[in-house]
Amino acid sequence: MKHRLLLSLFTLLPFALHAEALQSLEAQDKQVAQTLKVATFNVSMESTNYKALGLAPSAKVLQQVLSNGENQQVKNIAEIIQRVNPDILLLNEFDYIADQSVGIENFIKHYLNVSQVGQKAVDYGYVYTNTVNTGEPTHFDLDNNGKKEQYGGDAYGYGLYPGQYGMVVLSKYPIDHANARTFQTFKWQDMPDAQQPMLPAASTEDAGTHWYSEEEWQTFRLSSKSHWDIPVNVNGKIVHVLAMHPTPPNFDGEEDRNGTRNHDEIRLMADYLTPNRGGYIYDDAGEQVSLNDNDRFVLVGDFNAADIGDKYRPDVIEQLTESPLVNNSLIPTSAGGAEASSEDFSNRFTAYWGARADYVLPSQYGFDVKDAGVFWPTKDSDLYRLVKDRQASSDHRMVWVSLTIK
Known part of the structure; x- marks a missing residue:
């Protein structure tokens, strides 16, 4: 009887060890699945190299560049993405191309799925892109230059x-397209206490009146590109990717129409993520929407709003960075940024023209921030070839944050 019992124990032991090993592997997989790297990258790929190609600016130029894997600037962009290897990535300034098979899918196929300089190829099985307001024509003279030109200003x-200057979200996790929300057509006038630009005080007899006519103001859209809420299902937990690319607060005049717009574009997202503050917001389906308590989110994009330095504008980016719902505790930095300027805070720069302009800001709820960085190699690094000038890749750097989902 004793021998049979021992035999049974020895027979069962391998199965017990096997089960324990499986549990250990499952625990490791769960831990890996809880780690999420999110990045934003203004790739400056709107009509990449159209001047060099001798062509007029058009989305078709980018289609031509993406039709093969031969463009060096795009190869460098792909190499940067492969080196950082984010799980979720927003691309700013990637022209919107309705036919994804000749647009973003070709970028993935011909560049990201191909090893660049020995790097492991990456793949993104889930993509979100949509229309934007940039280049969307009107019948108004919005820049008040005396001509109705439809495009440009x-x-x-x-x-x-x-x-x-379109946007694309790439993800290794499923995107819930059915519940994605866009805010391309939200009217600026529908924001309470909007910062409506005014004509300069000393420039015209109409000083003190509104820059936009009443008819223009009634139809003018707040978002210079679009604002997106893209839900991503990360192993059963929804992460709202809040993407935008507000207009630069310059290239205007004393009326500050771009500066005021930049402020209110950032405010729209700040109000949207704050329960009980975004009740005025409606999406492109006409539904009044905002985030709920305890929604996980990550803000991503080129926000064109510095947080310090001579390009800083008070009370703009603070709408997000000082929100009690946003975790701005770990600021991404780089040695290359520190080297690029004598300013003691330049290590946080994300653009070669000297500012923290690009942000990845997770919610306080649902995440622990583990690591963060800006891809900006120093001049003595072999990788400096990837960022040495705008033609090498972009005038912006990739910014990333690693999170643990709670």
Whole structure:
């Protein structure tokens, strides 16, 4: 009897060890699945190299560049993405191309799915892109230059053709397209206490009146590109990717129409993520929407709003960075940024022209921030070739944050 019992124990032991090993592997997999790297990258790929190609600016130029894997600037962009290897990535300034098979899918196929300089190829099985206001024509003279030109300064967002400076979200986790929300057509006038630009005090007899006519103001869209809420299902937990690319607060005049717009574009997202403050917001389906308590979110994009330095504008980015719902505790930095300027805070720069302009800001709820960085190699690094000038890749750097989902 004793021998049979021992035999049974020895027979069962391998199965017990196997089960324990499986549990250990499952625990490791769960731990890996809880780690999420989120990044934003203004790739400056609107009509990449159209001047060098001798072509007029058009989304078709980018299609041509993406039709093969031969463009060096785009190869460098792909190499940067492969080196950082984020799980979720927002691309700013990637022209909107309705036919994804000749747009973003070709970028993935011909560049990201191909090893660049020995790096492991990356793949993104889930993509979100949509229309934007840049280059979307109007019949108004929005820049008040005396001409109704439809495009450029008279478009809903500055652009020479529809879709210029577009946005794309790439994800290794499923995107819930059915519940994605866009805010491209939200009217600026529908924001309470909007910062409506005024004519300069000393420039005209109409000083003190509104920059936009009543008819223009009634139709003018707030978002210069679009604002997106893209839900991503990360192993059963929803992460709201809140993406935007507000207009630069310059390239205007004393009326500060771009500066006021930049402020209110950032405010729209700040109000949207704050329960009980975004009741006025409606999406492109006409539904009044905002985030709920205890929604996980990550704000991503080129916000064109510095947090310190000579390009800083008071009370703009603070709408997000000082929100009690946003975790801005770990500021991404780089040695290359520190080297690029004598300012003691330049290590946080994300653009070569000297500012923290690009942000990845997670919610306080649902995440622990583990690490963060800006891809900006120093001049003595072999990788400096990837960022040495705008033609190498972009005038912006990729910014990333690693999170643990709670």
